[in-house]
Amino acid sequence: MPPKASKDKIHASEQDEDILQAVILADSFNSRFQPLSMTKPRTLLPLCNIPLLNWTLEALIGSGVQQIFVFCCSHADLIKEAISQSRWSLPNSGVKITPIVTPEALSTGDVMRELDSKQIIASDFILISGDVVSTIPLQEVVREHRERRKVNKSCIMTMVWKPLGTRNRPLPGLDLPVLLLDAGTRECLHYEYVKEGEPRVALPREKMTGHRELEIRTDLVDCAIDVCSVDVPALFSENFDYQDLRTDFVHGVLTSDLLGKQIFCHIPKRGYAARVGDTRSYAEISRDVLSRRTFPLVPDDTPAYKLKHGFVYIGESVSLSRTCTLGSHSQVGHRSYVDDDAIIEGSVIGPGCHIGPYVKISNSFLMEGSSIGANSVVTQSIVACGVQIGPNSNIDRGCMIGDGAILGSGAQIPPFSKVSGTLPPQDDEWDEDGQDADQKLKVMTNPAILGQDAKAYIWPAHKVPRDELSDDSSEAETPTRTFHQLGYTTQIEYPESTASSTPASSVVSSPASHATSLDGDISNLKLSDSAEFRSECTQSLERAFVEGHTVENAAIELKTLRMASNVPLKSVKEVAISFLVSKISLSGAPAQQKQAVNETIERWGPLLPAIGGEDPIENILLLQDHCASSPSHLKLFGNVLAAFYNNDIVEDEDIKGWILDSRSKYEADSLGDVCRKQGLVLLKAIQAQSSDEDESD
Incomplete structure (x- = not known):
């Protein structure tokens, strides 16, 4: 009998780990949104006419979360009502959402201690604020955390921080979070919240030993998303001084010589995440x-x-x-x-x-x-x-x-x-x-x-x-x-x-x-000018490039922008080709440039046919016009066109059609004419190769 009971217990544990759980903190524990939050919690305030809680639920459910606990403090009845009336309360929704009322909780620490006392968490779980908008695939963060814990049981938390790009929002405030990271493992060795006006931050020297490469990051935005082990709520119960998640718990764990716990960071390359903090x-x-x-x-x-x-x-x-x-x-x-x-x-x-x-x-x-x-x-x-x-x-x-x-x-x-x-x-x-x-x-x-x-x-x-x-x-x-x-x-x-x-x-x-x-068409809203459209397209492509979007998703976004601005397909292709060429490095030896061209076109070249309107000759004409407008890009034309051919974006018949097209003919010795001559050389090489293959056959 005892062995059978043990076997059942192991099976239940494995089954629990397969269920991805999440905990939503539905209270911000401050009154920054008063008087708006006097009659309803911040998490039910509308963002673009959709309650903030719905945005957070979308982020979790879209990442495969199956069980969600919503901890409510103030206005708990309104939160419970909103959950019961949502589409996720239906039996076939695939997710179970349970509101838990904690009226006496005054901080995140109080909620975590309540969570520990209820013993409802079976394995690693996502901890998220109820006012987060995110498209980051959180299942990848959970997978990374679990793989790390298989070899390192001291890892108790993985925090999600997003790089602050030149156009990313929200911008950081006057205060500055400083993270000391191991560059290879992304272990967070030290966390410090520097108040505005403080001229310097002190980093403990002992934290810098034993690491080959370190990063001091002040360019990260806290997404208010964490993957935690079951040890995290227990640590809050053991230390009642832990109130705030970052300045108390994270700082306390990293500065403790006795706990021996580690916290890591996940810095996603794609997706959006931001918290409505103010x-x-x-x-x-x-x-x-x-x-x-x-x-x-x-x-x-x-x-x-x-x-x-x-x-x-x-x-x-x-x-x-x-x-x-x-x-x-x-x-x-x-x-x-x-x-x-x-x-x-x-x-x-x-x-x-x-x-x-x-x-x-x-x-x-x-x-x-x-x-x-x-x-x-x-x-x-x-x-x-x-x-x-x-x-x-x-x-x-x-x-x-x-x-x-x-x-x-x-x-x-x-x-x-x-x-x-x-x-x-x-x-x-x-x-x-x-x-x-x-x-x-x-x-x-x-x-x-x-x-x-x-x-x-x-x-x-x-x-x-x-x-x-x-x-x-x-x-x-x-x-x-x-x-x-x-x-x-x-x-x-x-x-x-x-x-x-x-x-x-x-x-x-x-x-x-x-x-x-306005259920029908609206002709009164005039299309944006070309400068604004190009700016929006370039920003969309920049996000896709930096965050590693799929070609399909990038194409959908460009099609939507085109529809919103009512511009011809050619304008979208002009921006796409210009952007692709701009991402190719002009430095290095010719072989290095050719490799850079091949890597860029192999990854992003299929975007052109995915946008729509199959016209390969027009794509070559647009590439010619762009390279002819800049002497620095002139030397890339032949390599880019060859990469187009090698990745089946254009065929040899398309290149031949472009050569014969009158629009490809520029004045003699002009930059456009140089491009055309490069294309002619490439076409002859392709035809010679085809001829050799035929003879070999």
């Missing part, structure tokens, strides 16, 4: 979604939204005035209405919103059921659900207007203000300024700020929580609280010459109609 990153990640940097997680992934020119997404039953203007990188939710001469630029409008005449909304976010009165301006702000803003109002940059707030006519909200429909939460700081309750209430309901007949409260300046002064991954304070807020001096710029420059005059089919539903 209002600034909320805006930047929204922009990334609208720009399709998060592909395939994009608004038009479902039929509910249609992608139009200039990255404009239109929901169902939307009505636009004939004279309104929609700028690029904007989204209008279902059943919303935009009135005469209203301007929406780089903004997200939630479902059921009403935008009055002559309203200007720029780089802002309106949630469900909000309305903006005539002649009002909203700039780089977030307006929550059911907010009413009276006519002739101005909401300056960096403001947050909480659920149900009613602002009267002529409201003038100063920059970085917080306004709520109910009184702000009170604490001991209220008594520090010496004002009585009536004086405070009079200040918070000032009609000169909130407008006449307003039903709202503007928060006092000192009602900025201390946890709002730091990055989510740390409790370190920064002197400039506004850095992490939407509307800070580093603003998101939007191109001027976009779809926003043209009124929506051609939408209405009947002269008597004031507005029309």
Whole structure:
């Protein structure tokens, strides 16, 4: 009997390990999104009109996670309701999501100790914040972690950090995470969170011995995604000083001489990952979604939204005035209405919103059921659900207007203000300024700020929580609280010459109609200019190149960009060929250049036929035009054309057709003529080789 019981136990353990588990932290343990988070948790705030929790669930389920535990602290009932009403609650969804309510938890450490006490984790699991947008294949991170643990049981965690590219977002704050890594194994030897203003960071010398090559990385963004062993919750239970995951746990484990545990980093080469840690990153990640940097997680992934020119997404039953203007990188939710001469630029409008005449909304976010009165301006702000803003109002940059707030006519909200429909939460700081309750209430309901007949409260300046002064991954304070807020001096710029420059005059089919539903085609949104289109295509290709996308996915993204901007196929091919040639190194000996050409074309050359429109002769003409425009690329033409031939992108008949095509003929001795002569030499070599093979046969 005992041997049989032991055998069953081993079998159960192996079965548990086959089930990939994840733990979602549905609470941020700070109040940075107040007053928006007074009535709902941050994880249920909409990002591009989809709750943040749904983005996180998509990331996990898309990576093969089968069992998810959602730890809820504040507003647990709303989270449980959202999960029960989601499509993942259906029996055939293939995933089991279990909400666990922990009302007394005040930190990540408290949640991890609760997790340990419940003993529900069977093997290595994914730990992720409930406000993460990610397309990184997390199953690869889990596989890497498990392979490492097979030979090294001391490895208890693999953290996911993303390189900060020149155009990647979100940008890091004033504070700076510093990681000391073993360059070969990616073991994290030391973690330090350097506060703004500190001139230097001290790295322990003993951590640098015994490693052939070290990296000091300050160019990484924390994705708030970790793969943990079952030892991690237990270590939290053993040390009640561990509260924050990075500054307490990771720093504590790496500086302990007694634990003997190791933590590694995974730095993915492809995929997108970012956390909505503050209002600034909320805006930047929204922009990334609208720009399709998060592909395939994009608004038009479902039929509910249609992608139009200039990255404009239109929901169902939307009505636009004939004279309104929609700028690029904007989204209008279902059943919303935009009135005469209203301007929406780089903004997200939630479902059921009403935008009055002559309203200007720029780089802002309106949630469900909000309305903006005539002649009002909203700039780089977030307006929550059911907010009413009276006519002739101005909401300056960096403001947050909480659920149900009613602002009267002529409201003038100063920059970085917080306004709520109910009184702000009170604490001991209220008594520090010496004002009585009536004086405070009079200040918070000032009609000169909130407008006449307003039903709202503007928060006092000192009602900025201390946890709002730091990055989510740390409790370190920064002197400039506004850095992490939407509307800070580093603003998101939007191109001027976009779809926003043209009124929506051609939408209405009947002269008597004031507005029309946008379920059909929209001809009022003018295509973006060629410079913006080329920029977007180049950025898409750069991401594909750096992150190692498949040719098929890169082609899908380019086709989508082409459809959104309504440009001819030739324009897409021009950008693709220009980009491919630019990625070939011009340095080194001729043999090295030829090898670089072959490697690049073998990997990315199939992108040209995958884009569509089979016309190999046109591809050669575009390559000739590009190489003829730059003397530095002239010497690459022959090698690139040969690589096209060797990888079946063009045939010898295509090269012959190009030679005979009048468009390939340039003035004698010009750069284009030199390209043509190189092609003629290649064609003769191919024909000679074919002739030799025939004779051999």
